[in-house]
Amino acid sequence: MPRPTTIAIDLDALSLNAAATGSLAGNSRILASVKANAYGHGMIRCSQKLSEIVDGFAVAFCEEAVALREAGIDLPMLLLEGPFDRCDVDAIHEHGLMMTLHSHHQIDLLEQSCHPLTAPIWIKIDSGMHRLGFCPAEAPQIEKRLRELGAQSITLISHYADGEHPHSALTQEQQKVWQRLKNTTLSQTSMANSAGVINGLDTRSNWVRPGIMLYGAAHVATETPISLEPVMSFNSEVMALREITAGESVGYGGRWRATRDSLIATIPAGYGDGYPRTAIDGTPVWLQGRRFPLVGRVSMDMITVDVTDFSDCQVGAPVELWGKHLAVNEVAEYAATIGYELLTRMTGRAPMNFVP
Numbered sequence: 001m002p003r004p005t006t007i008a009i010d011l012d013a014l015s016l017n018a019a020a021t022g023s024l025a026g027n028s029r030i031l032a033s034v035k036a037n038a039y040g041h042g043m044i045r046c047s048q049k050l051s052e053i054v055d056g057f058a059v060a061f062c063e064e065a066v067a068l069r070e071a072g073i074d075l076p077m078l079l080l081e082g083p084f085d086r087c088d089v090d091a092i093h094e095h096g097l098m099m100t101l102h103s104h105h106q107i108d109l110l111e112q113s114c115h116p117l118t119a120p121i122w123i124k125i126d127s128g129m130h131r132l133g134f135c136p137a138e139a140p141q142i143e144k145r146l147r148e149l150g151a152q153s154i155t156l157i158s159h160y161a162d163g164e165h166p167h168s169a170l171t172q173e174q175q176k177v178w179q180r181l182k183n184t185t186l187s188q189t190s191m192a193n194s195a196g197v198i199n200g201l202d203t204r205s206n207w208v209r210p211g212i213m214l215y216g217a218a219h220v221a222t223e224t225p226i227s228l229e230p231v232m233s234f235n236s237e238v239m240a241l242r243e244i245t246a247g248e249s250v251g252y253g254g255r256w257r258a259t260r261d262s263l264i265a266t267i268p269a270g271y272g273d274g275y276p277r278t279a280i281d282g283t284p285v286w287l288q289g290r291r292f293p294l295v296g297r298v299s300m301d302m303i304t305v306d307v308t309d310f311s312d313c314q315v316g317a318p319v320e321l322w323g324k325h326l327a328v329n330e331v332a333e334y335a336a337t338i339g340y341e342l343l344t345r346m347t348g349r350a351p352m353n354f355v356p
């Protein structure tokens with residue numbers, strides 16, 4: 001008998017979210033970010049589903065794109081970090097991939113290779129994130145060098161450091177830099193990630209690059225007229241119930257101590273499956289229609305929940321660790337992280353089921 005801990009991936013919700021993204025993106029084409037195994041949702045299955053709706057895919061590096069090509073996906077595909085070495089340049093050519101170029105070192109690699117620059121080239125511009133890319137003033141000179149190398153299609157790409165906060169000084173400054181650049185280039189442009197799309201920051205560029213919103217886990221401001229549905233549900237069931245008396249502790253290190261006689265439900269999912277060990281006492285767990293507090297440290301294989309206020313709780317009662325009833329971002333807050341990290345670092349131990 002398999003233990004009842006599973007991950008359900010709702011592919012219809014993924015489609016709905018992609019369609020909603022499209023309606024916010026105006027005339028921009030959509031490059032769906034499916035890096036890191038589609039944020040832990042299963043890159044191949046999700047990309048196959050998204051192929052019906054989006055215009056292309058963004059992945060971090062070559063191996064991710066090659067896996068998609070080998071699964072038969074032939075839409076445009078962008079390597080957000082571009083080639084790391086000559087082998088990558090060969091693979092990019094062989095598989096018809098689009099590459100981001102963020103450094104002179106990468107352009108040197110292209111110059112040394114014998115491949116014609118047939119696929120579109122994306123030039124990474126550092127508009128304020130200060131992680132990757134050329135400074136904006138360098139753009140014309142890089143564009144010129146690439147045209148001389150034979151590039152036919154060039155897109156300038158940049159990234160928001162704080163897109164969740166459209167009015168922050170950082171976002172405002174990036175907007176200014178980006179707008180100035182757009183006014184002076186003949187190349188195509190791409191700026192907005194999910195936060196950029198949701199907050200209406202630069203949807204006039206040729207491409208948007210949503211990721212987290214497709215999976216229904218964006219931090220959406222309440223006034224935003226968009227509904228996104230969580231795609232991943234991390235499910236389990238109550239495996240055991242025990243009564244403890246006031247003063248007794250639960251779990252490793254005795255972190256949580258009962259202040260009243262309590263009923264404790266044990267759930268067979270832990271950090272070995274991807275549930276965050278940093279979750280504090282009081283982290284919400286959805287159990288048969290209500291939320292109950294996690295109590296005691298998260299173990300590798302189990303967590304414990306205080307269900308004292310649910311006296312007829314039964315072994316086998318359905319549990320959702322996050323999903324449709326409990327946002328992953330909410331759990332993440334109790335674990336001092338973000339939904340992106342929880343989704344992306346599922347360990348592969350609990351079986352993943354795709355619905356439908």
Ligand SMILES: *Cc1c(COP(=O)(O)O)cnc(C)c1O
Pocket residue numbers: 033035080159192193194195209210211212213
């Ligand atoms: C991951 C990534 C995205 C997608 O970001 P979300 O916040 O998930 O929408 C877009 N652009 C770049 C450069 C990225 O690295």
